[in-house]
Amino acid sequence: MTEILNKLTLYWQYPFVRYALAVGVLISLCSSLLGVTLVLKRFSFIGDGLSHVAFGAMAIASVLHFTNDMPLVLLITILSAVALLRTGQNAKIKGDAAVAMISVGALAVGYLLMNLFTPSGNLSGDVCSTLFGSTSILTLTKTEVRLCAVLSVIVVAAFVFFYHKVFAVTFDESFAAATGVKTKVYNFIIAVIIAVIIVLAMNLVGSLLISALVIFPALSAMRVFRSFRSVTICSAVFSVFCSLLGILISILAGTPVGSTIVAADIVMFFVFSAFGAFMGGVHA
Amino acid sequence: MALITCQNLCLGYDGREILHDLSFEVNSGDYLCIVGENGSGKSTLMRTILGLQRPLAGQILTGDGLRVSEIGYLPQQTPVQKDFPASVREVVLSGFEGKCGWRPFYTKAEKQQAEENIRAMGIEALSRRCYRELSGGQQQRVLLARALCATSKLLFLDEPVSGLDPRVTAEMYELIEKLNKEQSITIIMISHDIAAALRYASHILHIGDRVFFGTNAAYQESGIGTVFMKGGDVL
Ligand SMILES: Nc1ncnc2c1ncn2[C@@H]1O[C@H](COP(=O)(O)OP(=O)(O)OP(=O)(O)O)[C@@H](O)[C@H]1O
């Protein structure tokens, strides 16, 4: 035990470890907030699709030799989020197909571009880290940490500000529309927030594992709690806890950050499921 | 000008018409009951007036400075996700969202009003329960409380008493009448309870093979409803 503590204090002196923890907490907080909405609106597939789009955008940015690829990736992902949510509303089945097309297309083109234009021999390493976020969180620069922090604060603030509206639009969209809630505007805002979250979360777990970060906290909290507010708070705490645990374990054991976090999510999901089944739900 | 004026409305889905050339108007303080057989297009008409779907032809005009945020609505069916976590209180409060505009939180007065509406529906014991774990009738009462929160001028009710037990049904009608008389809230209600419609409504809109719009008394004289009414004892 003391050995682990010593090791942790040692690591704590490295700025990149502190950055990783700070960014991990912020990103996991953000990604858990809209989880309930995504799961319930059957939007979780959009999260998946968007992360692939973000991967493609990242490939383009790296081919163009951008020093900071975040703004471009953010822009492309937000545009796709808005487009996908639009099609998803107009025609349900076609919406699904559109998501599949865009996401797989972006993945393929992204890989192709990286393959064609990356001079370094470590292509599979690059691709792997973009897909699984294996090392990226430990190599964050100060600017990236700042950008992450600012975006996270904006996301959390926006969520708090729009919390009741998100509930109204998610629970019963047609009632909301009939009684004067600007559902189109709020759906648009939700789409933008989702896109920002996806781009943020890519830094933490890579584009293939983002859905896990968004969905696991919400599903776990829903096993135990029965009101929107308690589920939201619980999934935020759940997500932050699992990310911290995952990052610490990955540092100590030398495992890839993203997949360790997701593994922690999975374990806690089963704990919550068992607890929920045992309690039959907490009415709070 | 009337609160709502419908002119030459044609309603339907995917170009298939179910209602042709319907015109009527609703004035402030009216209590309109819409009656007609299953599938005659009552809910479709209500959804169209609420702007949730477009008419195939014709137009809907609003007057008296009516704003959407003054409208309450009880849908016939609410397709709520099977495992949606929402407490009764959260659902009822969400009725105020249309009035909030950009304001992020509910006011104290709104919270009190929500409690009152919960009490009026006799569901205070359920207010911390999860919405989807309630019985059908209990859910209906929650949605009624939500509709009351949203209403300040006009209340749309799509079969408000379906699924309610007789005692609550009677209370429900009394409450609606009180809203109409004391707070002069305009009521537009779809109902299969023809006896209650004839007892409370000021105007009747009958849709189906034959269409009628007029005052309650004129409807009873016209005899259009008689066939419907004879069978109506069981409805
Ligand atoms: N989403 C839809 N798409 C296509 N047709 C529809 C749709 N909803 C309803 N219809 C059709 O429109 C007609 C009118 O439906 P509506 O729900 O308005 O009837 P209603 O008068 O409210 O009946 P009820 O008394 O059973 O509630 C029906 O024939 C129905 O089949």
Ligand SMILES: [Mg+2]
């Ligand atoms: Mg109907």
